[in-house]
Amino acid sequence: MKLKKGGNNSGSGTNNKNKQKWDENFSSSNDFVHYHTSTTEGDPFWISYFRTLISSDILHKDVLPYLQKQLTLKELKSIIPIQEMILSRDSDEIIQNIMSGYMAIQIHPHDDNCLLVNIANSKFRDVGMPTMEASAIGPQVGFIEELDTNINLIRKRLPISELIVKEMSVGKLSKTRAAVLYVKGIADQENINTVIQRIKDIQYDHIQDSSYISSMIEDNSNSLFPQSIATERVDRVATGLSEGKIIIAADGSPNLIILPITFMEAFIAMEDYSYSWIISNFFRILRFFAVWISSFVTPMYVAIMTYHYELIPERLLEPLVGSRATVPFPPFLEALFLELMIEMVKEAGIRLPLKIGQSLGVVGGIVIGQAVVEAGLTSNVLLIFVGLGTLASYTSPLYKFSNTIRFIKFPVIFLAAWLGLIGVYLYFIFTMIHLLRLTSLGRPYISFYPIRKTSVQDLWVRLPFSMQKYNPKNLRPEKKKKFTGTKKNPEPVNDFYE
Amino acid sequence: MKVSIRHQVSPYLVFFIIYNSQVGVGILSFQRTIAEKAGYDAWMGVLAAGCLVQVLIWVMYKLLGKANGDIIDVHTATFGKLLGKFLSLFIVIYYALASLSVMLEFIEIIQVWMFSAVPSWVISALILMLVYYCISGGFRIVVGLSFLSFIFPQILILVLYMFPLKIAQFSNLLPIMNHSFMDMLDSIKSSMYTIAGTEALLMFYPFIRNPDESRKFAHLGVLFTTLLYTISSIVSFTFYSEEQLKTTIWPELSLTKIIKFSYLERFEYLYISMYLVIVTALISLLLWCSSRGLKKIFNMKQKYALLIISLGSVLICQLANEQFDAMLDKYITQMNLYAFYVYIPLLLLYFTLFKRGNQSG
Incomplete structure (x- = not known):
């Protein structure tokens, strides 16, 4: 294994200048690995990755065995049994992906063209109980720090194609992956656009938690009252989505943000629906x-x-x-x-x-x-x-x-x-x-002014499910009704069950 | 000048605005003034005054509906810019003075019943700070506070009538109609100012989403307050003897003294502090009207208009003495009577004729 010291005079054009820069930055970190896969100098394939970001298991089992033969990057792409691969010559993209656990495969050490293979190590804690929002009965699943697992948990509860996930990256340094989730056809388009626009407008170096995002996009950040819910309960998020609310999830945060909310929602426990x-x-x-x-x-x-x-x-x-x-x-x-x-x-x-x-x-x-x-x-x-x-x-x-x-x-x-x-x-x-x-x-925000009929059904009080006919009107849902049946049970015609 | 739909309020909320505009500190003391001449028959005077207010509401809706704007638009359309603005200024000053008189009366209550040592400017400044915060949120927030003042103390206060009614002497009211017509007229006249306040409609009309639909809510609001005042006067009449009533300055407040629970006595302390909600809502509404009026007349920012009125109010509250209070009351009563029960109907008449002439010519 040889460590490559910065690119010198090979190649030309702007891309190369950029690459020179990333090479320098990368190789000054000791956990950056850049080497030639075969013993003979003329053979192809230089690979580079961060040792600390990847899973060496995947690397050795699924990638290295295919790098022995002389192939083009395209051919290589079709035979490596990993789903997430990108062929790229854009140095920004290359840098970003290497930083998030991809490996770069090049034929020559200073080629523009790279094959990026995702061999990221995703070791996180297991899905556990919601610790801050415990409940005696009802689902005992809480979100964890990994975005994909969280989205997986939500998708399991709402297996519909209308559940849209819009991903974006927030934070100039942290490059946190943030996702906006909503159900198309229920959530109000204006709300969705506002949320996405506000997240895109965030200019801050590091986003450590979804609470950073929520306090940056809140309407009045000087208020003592939280204008969004940060929850770790999957059922709360799924209920919110199906009523037309919008969810913001951030990678690295077990709390998901629910928007928009009203004052009374601070008194709703998910357990309420179990009794x-x-x-x-x-x-x-x-x-x-x-x-x-x-x-x-x-x-x-x-x-x-x-x-x-x-x-x-x-x-x-x-x-x-x-x-x-x-x-x-x-x-x-x-x-x-x-x-x-x-x-x-x-x-x-x-x-x-x-x-x-x-x-x-x-x-x-x-x-x-x-x-x-x-x-x-x-x-x-x-x-x-x-x-x-x-x-x-x-x-x-x-x-x-x-x-x-x-x-x-x-x-x-x-x-x-x-x-x-x-x-x-x-x-x-x-x-x-x-x-x-x-x-x-x-x-x-205050839920009793102006008066909404839907607030009576499930906000101030909780009526039986058969009477919760409409989605909350303050969300301006595109789909108004949530209960389309008539009565819960057909009553016998005679009373006293004669 | 059209008001954007974002700042307008739903028609049903007019009920709460009208209710709030009519109920102020007057309800705590009007029982004495109306009974001065008409005695125990005065409650009928309240009902009659309520009917007059219903007529006024009808007239105002007619007038504003024709002009499709507030009173300032009506004035400029009728009398031209200069004279119109001058007349509007008169109405705007009325709103400010009305809020001042409410404030003075409430401060007096606080000083007499709770804190004799607190200077007037402290209380007025604190209330006006809240009012400023409320008005700066726009008309919807002002209405929200009216709505809240109905939900929170008003309904509770209605329930509290239960206590004096337990020991009520309904025979006090009998015989009915044993006073002369002139005495009754006097009770109507003194009820008029207590029950006044609907004039605020002249300013907030453009802020109602469907003015035509809101008409019935306005009438309902007046009906509610008329009944509230009638019940309140009946409760006082069945509780006090006629002699007692004449010497009790705030009959309704003294009534609350009999409310007793095993854990609570001297309920009037709670009552007065709860009344703060109603008073703040009323002052917010009146000052919103006057500051918006000033904004439209002088093309100034509403912020500065409100600040000027507020600072003036704090100053006057501190300097006012009993003579000033009495004088203010007298003038406001006169202004209210002539401006709204004489001038506005005449204006409607003139406006209708003027419009017709305009169209034919």
Whole structure:
């Protein structure tokens, strides 16, 4: 094996100059391999590849045996038993493909013409359970870091030719493969064009995750509220596609982006569709209220204990004041202290390895919490409220959204300490106006204004499947109906089954 | 000047705009003013005033439908540029003053009931910041806030009438019609300003997607508010004695004091803060109207128009005293009565004749 040092004076034209450049760049990396396949100098076939990008198994089994005879590149192309092969003389294409795990086969070391053979090593973790969006029942498959596997998972669930995959490369340095998926005939063409255009407009060096893309193409990137869903659940993606939503997948990211969405979708768990519609409605509404509780319970405590203790009846006020009797701080500081402490416990729990994190949770949550109350730094009642709020914030099935909920209470605590209930309501109105103004792909984000009939079927509540007749109208789907049957079961003519 | 369909709202939303334009802080105190002369019969005055508003809606739709634009277009088409703009300015100033009076009244409530020490400019500046944020999102957001103010506090507030009705003395209302016609007229007159607000239609008409279809929703909206005011006055009349009513400044607010749960007392604190949603929505609507008017009259950016009005409002809120409040109330009531119940019908008459003359000539 000989390492080739840069191309010298052979050949002419622009292509060669480019090649000279790639040769130089390549050969300064130690994992780049460039050698002649036969022992005699006159024989054909120089091959070059990155040792770290390819699978030597494939190389030795499927490629090298065919390189012994004297053949043209075209003939070679027809006999090597590998599907992805390109004959190319475009040096940009050659560089790009070698960088993604192809090998280049040349007859002479400085030929323009190359046969590019895909022998990339694709070792990734296996398809596993969705870790952040677990569910008790329903499919237990989550996406992984490889784009092709992810698309394979989706295609298995929607085996129709209308499922279109548009691939493009994003990021000047990372050259991340991103794919836009949609179902032709259901998704709105305007939405599709917007998404593709926005992704093409991205000018950023490295895209490490699909979240980079989503935050770059969101309508309002200053908003706290996520305007797209990042999910690792295959069923969520497939449902979205069949309703007319658009999916963005990026190579190297187990989270797929769903667009456009509405505010209420943060309360939908895929499990909802596995239960009876009555039960799932109960949980969906519970989650909705949990979010309000989580963001407003501590501020309300601060407002009421600071200014409006008359609101609380005497008999309830006694335990409230009693538990606060030894606390030396005003309610504002007390609440802020406890909220920040809980945030710290949570943050440390995430950063630490799983096993340490667990024991830290016990130390942080129970030991410190109990000690703080016993030391008289905060009141018992507030500890209950803060704990409740923290619990409630995690009921949302979307992790990004629960972070939003956990954050938005801090400004309210300040306002509540300043203007009491008026401050709390000022913030409420602000949030509402903000939600009214938000759009996702230009479609209204807040889901109850303007009122849509389809939101009643499966957004605020979930009606039985037989009553979910239409695709969500806010997506402007080209295909309006999703349920074409009449009734679920023909009822017997006589009642009481005579 | 045609409004693009992206910024228009669906016809049914007119219900919420009309509702919101009519319900402000007036509902908290009007029971006292209407009962001054007509006593317990005043609730019929509210109904009668509601009928008058229905007529006004009909007149406004007729006028704006003919011109196919807002009041400023009507004015310029009728009186030419200069005089037309001058008259429009008058209407635009009315909107700004109306929002100012709502703001002053609400600040007074906050200062009397909740925070006596908070300076007026703080509250007004905070509310106007929200209003600015709302209006800068366009008319659809303004309507969205109206819609929201109906869904969130208004329906809840309706349910709360249950509590005073439990101990209501309906015999208070009897005998019906024992007041003179002039007393009744007085109650109608004082209801008129409380129930006013539909004038906003003169500005937002071009923003409705199918104006003809929206007509019935506008009438429904007025019907709803008329019933709301009637029920509210009946609830107060059956709760207070006539003497009590005369000395209670905010009868509706004092009513909420009797709401008691095992975990909640003195409900008026919550009530007033919930009312903030309704007040912000109303001020947003009125200031949207006036800033858009200024934009059209002076060809300025709506942003600057709104900023000027807002800063002026904050300043006046801080400087205003009781005399100013009373004077403002008096003038606005007069303006409302003459501008919309006398001038607008006359304008319709003139506009119809003028148009006809134009076509034949």
